[in-house]
Amino acid sequence: MFRSFVVPSSEVPGFSPIYRHPRYKDGTQNKEFADIKTLYDLFISMVANHPKKEFLGTREFYPETDTFGDFKWISTTDSAEIVDHIGAGLDSIYAQYAPEPNETTGQQPMGIFSINRWEWLLAELAALRSRRYVVGITDIAGVDSSEYVINFADTRVIVCSIDKIPRMLDRMDKTPNLKAIISMDKLDCSKPTVATQAFSAEVTDKLKAQADSLGVVLMDLDQVIQIGKANPTEPTLPSPDDLCNICFTSGTTGAQKGAFLTHKNLIYSAKANYLHYRPKNTTILSYMSRAHIYDRILVYFLMLDIVRVGFFSGDVSRVLDDMQVLRPTFFATVPPVLNRMYDKIASNTIGAKGIKGLLCRMAYKSKEKRITSGRGYKHFLWDRIVFNKVAKLFGGEIELAVCGGTIFASQVQNFMRACLSCDVTQVFGQTETSGTSMCQERQDFSTGTCGVPTPGVDLRLRSIPEMGYNVTDSPCPRGELLIRGDHISKGYYQEPEKTAELMEDGWMVTGDIVTVNTDGTFTIVERIKNAIRSASTVYIEPGPLEVIYSNHHLISQCYVYGSSRIFKLVAIVVPRPETFVPWARNIAKSPKAELIELCESKEVAEALTQELLKLGSEARVPSPAMIGAVHLEPKPLEQVNSQFYSTALKIRRHLVNQHYMPVFDKLCETVDFTTDPKFSEIKSSEKK
Template sequence: MASQTFKVPSSEVPGYSAIYRNSQFKDGTQGSEFSHITTACELFQHHLAIAPKAEFMGTRRFDPANGTFGEYEWLTTSDIAELIEDFGSGLDHVFAKYTANSKGHGTQQALGMYANNRYEWFVAEYGAFRSRRYTVGICDAVDVQTAEYPINHAELSVIVCSIDKIPRMLDRMAGTPSVRVIISMDRLDLSRPNNLTQAFCAATAGPSLRKRAAALGITLLDMDEVLEMGRAKPTVAQLPAPSDIGVLCYTSGTTGVMKGVLLTHDGMINGSRSSHFSFQYTDTTYLSFAPLAHCMDRYVIYMMMFGGVRIGFGMGDRARIVEDIQVLRPNIMLGIPQFLTALYERMARATIRANGMTGVVSRIAYRSKRQRLAKKGELRHPLWDRVLFKKVAAQLGGRIKAILTGAADLKPEVIDFLRAAVSCDVVQGYGQSETGAAGTIQRLGDYTSRHIGVPNAGSDIRLRSMPDYGYLVTDLPCPRGEMMIRSPSVFTGYFEDAEKTQETMDGEWLATGDIVQINTTGTVSFVSRTKNLVKISTGYCVSSERLDRIYAQHPMVHSLFVDGHQDYNKIVAVVVPEPTEFIPWARSVANAPNASLEELCAKPEVAKELTEVLRIYAASIGLTVYEQLGAIYIEPVPFNEKRHLFTSLLKFKRPAAIVHYDVQLKKMYEEVGGHL
């Protein structure tokens, strides 16, 4: 197989690998197509030109009589364009009247955004772009501090939010002194409540909120009032330059304090355009549900706006995303790994893991589809799709062409199953807030797994040796090291943190903090974050994140996190068992045929025996003695039920987990001994 990357000749320097590029874009550029589009505003005008009367943004209709959501109601691209113009003019009046001296970045002012995904977010954001303002997304999916930090760090004075967020904003006014104006996405008199919030807004909420805000010295408006200001007295648009800041995006905080990432219009457009060239999607339907406070969903939307897209917004309840999908029937779906894993578990239980004849037939069909895919590169099967998998695919609307995923690693068996069961591409990619969510992307038609694709069009990557951890660019046959990215999509720096910016940049290269390897096919495989590498007391370097993925492959493991410490010579882990495999095995070990999951997890003999099972498994697949678990704590409650252990993008927060399981970790280290 030809390499999917182009190795730039003579580009190696000591300590660094050669420079690698997408083999379809060897000159390191994206070519001339769409080169005239350099800002988000120009991208919207492009979409307006190609689809002015097409359905663009939709919201599910809510029926207050029975409390249910129905079909989608749509606004055209022209409808959205009119709203953007009027709201942008209204924003000019709001800032001039109430916060003329509001803080921002350089000559630009900031607008806070605080809501679930909905079309009003897009209108407000583009209304800000229209007058060279940038937006700051706020997300409180985890705790109050997650919302307060960006408000205070960016010193936001004007925030647009959904009505359900306003009470908690007013509750915390003492902790967010910069806020002067709150603009509700919903009518404060509730005469025309939005479908997304009508389900949980009390009839008296609006009037009471106005009184509370006034008592606190806060000007409380709603979007309709701001739109009317703009219609009554239109202002002249001051469109952004490519180098202007479009978004101040706060990192999700997996490793500590959030950082404010400054992304230019040109950078955001460059990243999304590069992926459009990889996929060439046109006239797609897309469900927006990954938080717009971060980069990923916005990046995918922009990517599809080059070819035309209609965007549906769900009910705002992640537990009911599948229902939104079935009603919208999207072509392209962004799949957060945790969501896709849960989807796989449910589908697999009903098919390949089912008992009786259903399971037998499903396993035969699954093997047949995988063999056809491997030999012919064909996603569809004339028999098994009609007999079995068409019903499975219908759970995702029946029209999915591709599922795009990133943010965290996805198990190969999940990828393989979804390709077979849904008959669609499952495309893994890599990006950070600092790269505007762009970085690497898997090609359509590549049905392999265990990698994150190749460099985006117009992006260069290289590796930097990490000798202290044993990862070298001279490793054979696959160079390994910290991934560095050079691209127009890379951020301009961290907001008000020149020192951290300098630490992150190596000249014109972004140091991602992620260890990867370049495979013989030219694809890139993720190994670990450098912050998740630790040297144990023997001097051996352990990648806890890598070991998480490996041990999670064992059938009795649902999930786990591995921990190592420089003062001990053994690693330990907190393990969440897979109940269907674990319970019968553990009952046999404990000689307790009626014991519950919780009772089995608490039995020392079960923990000891499972540790040995995992040690034997680790040895059988070639892990070194230092990578074999010395002790485990069995946790009956899945990690995803502990919300504070995950970011709003459902990425695992290892530092928070270490604090949460501090007692158990200390006990395990005492058990394994080896303290120096």
């Protein structure tokens, strides 16, 4: 069965035919939810249809013991009242301190600078109530990145958690246009949160004095609400074409770009996802940064029904604990997070020693066979004995999991399907596409695919002959992905040249290499900018290779590098300590050696290189994509440098390359890949 709909007679030279969702063949969304045209409409509609339902949840925090209790909920009706009060309060604040609209957008921006919490979402909705738009701010890539966004987007009013305030005040000379800072946390510290732990009323009094001396208004959200109650205003409703967000890209290929996203863009994207999955009465945990698009579009499309949004306790390492308390029915994640969960769970189940490991491996083998043959996700015996216990780590109620962001390992996808006994699907979207373009369908038991176009989205490929990708390739067309639909960004803030490069003849140019599989699903191969041209003049996609090599039982992370100087790749390898250390001690003949010492061993590095050569051969990796030498890094890459990963948890290859270039240069100089006998043997076997 060919899963996508192919628009008849839509091929033109150099381009594939146009592909659409199989149930929305005319390229529209069938006018469903036609009355919802803005995000504010979406919110008001949900409140009207589901009054007094639990909507936003936060775990109670106990500072004395640094522990968390149950989730406490704000209802839809109460949320609407809070949004009205904050919105009216913001109207007064803007009128007094930042009355002029932005010269470029004609509207007023409002920054939000915080981890995910209920105040983030309600402050956003309050801004939209008066035709303002939101600029999400993060500091994961350092102070300079937050200041860059504040200045670049001309953000004059910021709503933030209290822990962000001291640094902003200390560096006000870097953000001279900032006029007002609104703390999500009470400035008298009367209500403890994770963010207020390092603060007291005495400390915040000094912050107020510092703000006064700098000419910056400092107040908290409760004060804004009181201003709104005392000075009520009617909403100034946004239109579909009004700017809703300036959402900054992950910065994986260079400087961050601020993508314009209108209400029409985001509502179209939300409808596309909802019509594809049609979720009902969903509970989710919000933990992926709301400054980026993934978590936001997730909440938006689930609001087309009713959703309970539980916000995580502030530490990603506690996500599983939060899930066990919340018991979500829908789980959204990205490969780096899921890979860490997989490593931990697999080592205690299918990787365990003795009878336990034997039983878990038997259970997984049986269930994986059942899943891949299309017979469903549940097993009457193995679920009771093994997998229900694992599912309870995630709350035990998950009905659907989606994974997006980067390439997703098939091994991890099938393992999580077995553990959760539900669909675990891959999705694909970009900031510029409002977070959506294609989704794997429910009951699609395959792996390695992002599924089909979402409803109302057109996809096509164009050939890249200089890289060897052509839409005429058989049996699977390959090329650069182009996307069309009302969810596409209007361009980039203050960057007309990059905006001009975004669209061609009504199609968005993604920069992604894609394959159309024989069943009509799509597989993302790699970013064109990430492709490596080796000395053999062959283009190599590092992402899929890193997935293959990272699946080795000795490896936690693998980052590959290549250039036109060498015929094979070199790699930074982060070992998986529980399996690597015993193996490496045997290689080094040093039974008490620790991880750091083993990573410095030349013999261990050479032995691991041979392991990867063997794995590459078994996986039919072409010769230029073989690993010729490795550098062992004892620390995870995110601990080596937090800037290696964006807030969307995508690898910033240019920063990793810059950091490790001396290592790569040394590896390239010490190994002559052109005369490596193993390289010759592999080439000979390929010819046969």
